[in-house]
Amino acid sequence: MQHSPPWPEPPAPPPPPLRLLVADDNPVVRAGLTALLSGREDTTVVAEAADGREAYEAAVRHRPDVILLDVRMPEVDGISALPHLVRLAPVMMLTYSHETETVREALRLGAGGYLVHGEFTTEQLVRAVRDVAEGRPHVTPGAARALLDGLRVSAPAHDDSQVPGKLGKTRGHSLSQLQSPVGDSVRSRFRLSAREAEIMDLIASGMTNQQIAAACFISEKTVKNHINRIFAKLQTTTRSQAAAKWLGVV
Numbered sequence: 001m002q003h004s005p006p007w008p009e010p011p012a013p014p015p016p017p018l019r020l021l022v023a024d025d026n027p028v029v030r031a032g033l034t035a036l037l038s039g040r041e042d043t044t045v046v047a048e049a050a051d052g053r054e055a056y057e058a059a060v061r062h063r064p065d066v067i068l069l070d071v072r073m074p075e076v077d078g079i080s081a082l083p084h085l086v087r088l089a090p091v092m093m094l095t096y097s098h099e100t101e102t103v104r105e106a107l108r109l110g111a112g113g114y115l116v117h118g119e120f121t122t123e124q125l126v127r128a129v130r131d132v133a134e135g136r137p138h139v140t141p142g143a144a145r146a147l148l149d150g151l152r153v154s155a156p157a158h159d160d161s162q163v164p165g166k167l168g169k170t171r172g173h174s175l176s177q178l179q180s181p182v183g184d185s186v187r188s189r190f191r192l193s194a195r196e197a198e199i200m201d202l203i204a205s206g207m208t209n210q211q212i213a214a215a216c217f218i219s220e221k222t223v224k225n226h227i228n229r230i231f232a233k234l235q236t237t238t239r240s241q242a243a244a245k246w247l248g249v250v
Contacts, residue, residue: 017044018133021064021089023055023081025073028206032244033068033094036122043126050074052081059088066090066133071097071106079105086110092132094125098142107137116142117247190233190245199226204243 020037022045024030034045047062049055051073059067067089071078078093079102085091092113093106103114112132115125119140128138192200195216202212209227213220236242 014041017042018065018129019044019046019062020129021045021047021049021055021058021062021067023049023052023058023067023073023078024070024094025050026070026204026206028204028239028243029070029247031240032247035240036244037126037129040126043129052076052078052085055081056084056088059085064089066092066129068092068094068129069111071095071102079109082106082109082111090132090135092129092138093143098146100146103139103143103146112136113138114143115140192230192233196226196230196233199223200230200242200246203227203230203239204246 017040020043022030022033022037024033027050030048030050034048037043038045046064047058049058052069053076055067055069056076058064067085069078069082069085069091071093072095078095082091086109090112091110092115093111094115094117096117097103098116106114112135113128115128115138119142120128128140131138199212199216202215207215209220209223213223216223231237231242234242234245236245
């Protein structure tokens with residue numbers, strides 16, 4: 001006759017946090033993601049990189065559990081680095097780029113997930129990271145739509161006007177052009193004016209106050225006034241926090 005143990009079994013310790021590498025050429029985006037994903041029980045950022053070559057070197061050095069990889073970066077972009085990175089760790093694309101050919105090429109080259117900025121919350125991002133780490137693919141709606149669009153145009157015969165743009169063709173697009181409709185709806189809740197939204201895009205792109213003033217043909221003092229109002233509406237105190245909210249990762 002079996003007897004139950006006199007004392008309950010101690011609870012299993014929580015799993016260690018996933019160790020992440022963030023690769024993005026925008027320092028504000030990197031800082032925002034690092035702030036969001038570090039200091040949690042389930043994730044921590046062990047390294048950052050500004051292009052594909054740095055990402056590879058950091059992955060070799062730190063052996064992360066998952067690599068978060070942007071598409072458009074100088075020197076070596078995300079698509080070029082992807083075949084080398086997937087040999088070291090699961091890779092999740094985390095980017096503004098949701099063009100059909102880019103999404104298909106990333107998944108063909110081994111990306112385990114594809115998230116478009118503005119289409120997920122912090123908790124959804126963490127869940128996607130864990131899914132990719134465990135071998136479950138994860139894509140946000142913008143990436144899924146791109147895949148469906150690609151299937152539609154490749155099924156029948158079609159003319160050149162229907163062929164999606166090749167990789168790299170969209171370099172130089174503004175943040176607003178790359179932002180998805182879902183991202184626009186996320187942004188609308190902050191109720192920024194058109195000028196404030198323009199300045200917030202420039203902040204998220206990594207521009208300084210001086211650069212923003214020159215781009216918008218206004219004084220630095222006016223830029224600071226706009227930023228103060230932006231911070232109040234976004235309920236943030238730093239550029240990194242504001243960019244993280246604006247990019248839809250909060």
